[in-house]
Amino acid sequence: MSEPPTAPTGTAFSAFLFGTxxxxxxxxxxxxxxxxxxxxxxxxxxGFSVGWAMLSTVLQWAGPAQVILVTGLGPGTVLIETAxxxxxxxxxxxxxxxxxxxxxxxxxxxxxxxxxxxxxMAISVWVEAMRxxxxxxxxxxxxxxxxxxxxxxxxxxxxxxxGYYLQSALPAIFGAAAMFITPISFLVSTARNARLxxxxxxxxxxxxLGPVLAFSQVQFDLLWTGIIGGTLAxxxxxxxxxxxxxx
Amino acid sequence: xxxxMEPYLALILLGFLPSEIWRWLGIVLGRGLDExxxxxxxxxxxxxxxxxxxxxxxxxxxxxxxxxVPLSVRLAAICGGFLAFxxxxxSAFAGVLAGEAVLIAGxxxxxx
Numbered sequence: 001m002s003e004p005p006t007a008p009t010g011t012a013f014s015a016f017l018f019g020t021x022x023x024x025x026x027x028x029x030x031x032x033x034x035x036x037x038x039x040x041x042x043x044x045x046x047g048f049s050v051g052w053a054m055l056s057t058v059l060q061w062a063g064p065a066q067v068i069l070v071t072g073l074g075p076g077t078v079l080i081e082t083a084x085x086x087x088x089x090x091x092x093x094x095x096x097x098x099x100x101x102x103x104x105x106x107x108x109x110x111x112x113x114x115x116x117x118x119x120x121m122a123i124s125v126w127v128e129a130m131r132x133x134x135x136x137x138x139x140x141x142x143x144x145x146x147x148x149x150x151x152x153x154x155x156x157x158x159x160x161x162x163g164y165y166l167q168s169a170l171p172a173i174f175g176a177a178a179m180f181i182t183p184i185s186f187l188v189s190t191a192r193n194a195r196l197x198x199x200x201x202x203x204x205x206x207x208x209l210g211p212v213l214a215f216s217q218v219q220f221d222l223l224w225t226g227i228i229g230g231t232l233a234x235x236x237x238x239x240x241x242x243x244x245x246x247x
Numbered sequence: 248x249x250x251x252m253e254p255y256l257a258l259i260l261l262g263f264l265p266s267e268i269w270r271w272l273g274i275v276l277g278r279g280l281d282e283x284x285x286x287x288x289x290x291x292x293x294x295x296x297x298x299x300x301x302x303x304x305x306x307x308x309x310x311x312x313x314x315x316v317p318l319s320v321r322l323a324a325i326c327g328g329f330l331a332f333x334x335x336x337x338s339a340f341a342g343v344l345a346g347e348a349v350l351i352a353g354x355x356x357x358x359x
Contacts, residue, residue, distance in 0.1 A: 027339040042311065052254050059263040064301070067310050069262040073254070079261060087265035092301060095294035097273025102282040111274055118270040123298055173354055175312030180350050181343060183305040184325060188332040188342030190298050202292040206299025211307050213300075222300045229296025234289045 015140035019147020022132055028124035029155060031185040035063050036156040038178025039070075040163025041170055046070050050164045057160045061122050061153060063182055065090045091223050095230075096126040103133055104141040117142050120149020127189045198237040205229035320353030 023029060036057060043053035048070065060066050065086045072082035097118050104117060121129075128148055133141045163170075194200045206229040213221040280287055305313070306321050313321070328346020335341035 027343055030340070031343065048254060052258065055255070056258055056262060059258065060266050062266045064305070064310070065262065065266050069258070071311065073257055073261070079257070083261040083265050086262055087268070089301075090266040090269050092294070092297045093266065093269035094273050094276075095290050095297060097270050098277035098280070098290045099287060099294050101274060101277030102280045102284070102287055105278055109278070111278065114274045114278065115271075118274050119267070121270060121273075123301075126294075173351060176316050176354060177347055177351060179305070179309065179311060179313040180316075180321070180324060181347065183302040184328045184346035185339065185343050186298050187302045187325065187329060188339045188346075190295060191329070191332065192337055192339050194295065198288060198292050199295050202295035203299045206296035207303055209296070210300030210303035214304055214308060222297060222304065225300035226293045226297030229299065230289060230291075230293030233292040233296065237288065237292075 012140060012143040015136060015143040016147035018132075018136075018140075019144040019149070020151040022128055022144075023148045023151035023155075026124075026128050026152075027185060027189065028128065028152060031181050032124060032152050032156045033159045034178050034181045036159035037163035037166065037170075038175055039063065039066055040160040040165075041167040041175065041178075042067065042163075043070050043160070044164045044167040046074065050161055053164055054157050054160045057157045058153065060086075061119065061156070062090050062093070063122075067179075088220060088222065091220075092123065092226070093121060095226060096123070097121050100126060100129060100145075103130070104138075104145060106138060106142075113142070117145040117149065120145065120153060122152075123186055124189075125149045125152055127193055131193055196237070197240060198233050201236050202230050202233035205232050316350070316354055317357055320350060320357055323353055324350035 039057070040050075040053055043056070044050075053070075056066050056069065060069070068085050068089055069082065072085060073079075100117070100121060101114065105114065125145070125148055129145050132148075133144055136144055190199075190203055194203055206225055209229050210221070210225045213225050218224060277290075280290075302325070306325050307318070309316070309321065324346050327349035328342045331345030332338065332342030335345075
């Protein structure tokens with residue numbers, strides 16, 4: 001495990017550089033590179049251009065949704081269904097951006113100033129932002145998130161191009177391994193960040209409820225798992241807090 | 248596949264907008280909240296449970312190439328990776344590498 005790089009002093013630019021160093025030493029540098037080499041190869045398989053594939057990474061910045069888009073644009077697919085599937089898979093961005101905002105906003109921040117750091121938000125960037133940003137002075141948090149997000153986004157975009165051209169050279173096993181790196185990295189990094197009972201409980205409830213709702217063909221299963229699992233964890237947290245206060 | 252501008256139009260309308268709209272909505276809803284507020288605690292719970300649901304979904308109902316890997320191998324890989332994370336100083340690197348190692352060994356042994 002790498003030690004977090006030391007926090008910067010001084011300028012917004014040094015906070016930005018701290019973000020780039022955090023990105024470079026994060027487990028997510030590895031994760032993003034593998035994910036997007038896999039995505040680039042997939043886009044090649046499905047007959048898209050390299051420019052399209054790289055632009056998809058820049059604009060969407062959402063691994064699972066990009067896979068859905070590439071595989072859902074072929075002949076015979078209903079385009080609106082593809083758009084809905086992309087939207088449903090990306091619903092996780094809503095709570096992570098909501099949770100980030102109070103941490104990074106400043107007095108008088110305008111919404112458009114928050115568009116850039118919000119665009120960089122994916123689970124990878126959010127996990128590292130929530131880990132390091134609270135330790136920084138408030139005025140450096142947005143530059144830090146921008147350095148972190150931009151570095152990982154550039155890595156992902158270059159890896160997309162690399163995977164596109166490596167497609168024929170990659171072993172057959174690579175595609176499966178590249179797709180598996182998303183769930184394993186989400187799981188261990190979220191567990192690592194879970195310090196509160198609330199977060200540990202939410203992780204456990206989500207792992208149990210997710211499959212139950214998905215297999216019972218509930219619509220919007222990801223969203224419901226988040227709301228129900230998160231609420232149960234929050235209630236547990238309140239009960240425990242009340243009990244601690246009473247004793 | 249179609250040619251010309253159509254794939255780019257599809258990327259904007261079917262790929263970019265349906266993803267980005269959640270980030271924009273997150274700014275609108277989160278901007279006015281206080282860092283220490285109760286609702287932010289609840290939102291963190293929701294975000295964490297949702298990430299866990301994504302993990303479960305990809306492992307149990309996998310997309311593309313992962314679907315051809317037997318379920319037992321996928322489950323062994325996610326559990327093995329998590330165990331390695333717990334045992335090796337709660338290192339995310341250790342968890343990811345161990346999970347991938349189990350997956351690859353499983354594919355080589357049982358096919359994929």
